[in-house]
Amino acid sequence: MTDPDQQASILIVEDDQHIRTLLRYFLQPAFDLEVVASVDEALGAATRRPFDLFLLDVNLGERRTGADLLDALRAMPAYHATPAVACTAYALHGDRERFLDLGFDEHLDKPFTRPALLDVIHRALAAMPRPTAAESDRQVVPVPAPPGRRAATA
Secondary structure: OOOOOOOOEEEEEOOOHHHHHHHHHHHOOOOEEEEEOOHHHHHHHHHHOOOOEEEEEOOOOOOOOHHHHHHHHHOOHHHOOOOEEEEEOOOOOOHHHHHHHOOOOEEEEOOOOHHHHHHHHHHHHHOOOOOOHHHHOOOOOOOOOOOOOOOOOO
């Protein structure tokens, strides 16, 4: 986020329709949201436009997890330092530390309240390193599509 008056853009990846609806309700219009349900949709969105923060469900109900998605996003040069929040029902002792060890910057337990959600987002955004002049013009580099699919275009 280069302009302090600009809304932070957040990529939300959540497979549960009800939680996606709740997140939109809690966060719009304060943030510029893109809300998707799968790893493939998230990777496509990340190649089309830049994001300031990722809010990732950990258990996406598919073979790839939110941690797998985070690894793929971090491999993109534009996103190596983008803050990521693990949004998960895993809330036992040690789970938070485990997700931080996996590369997430913050952890949000489900179920969550609007104040808890906003707090974790604001903490993650405040800790985000400020871009240099060269980084402020970051380009999103398209990721090749899997065989049999068209590549995402800008």
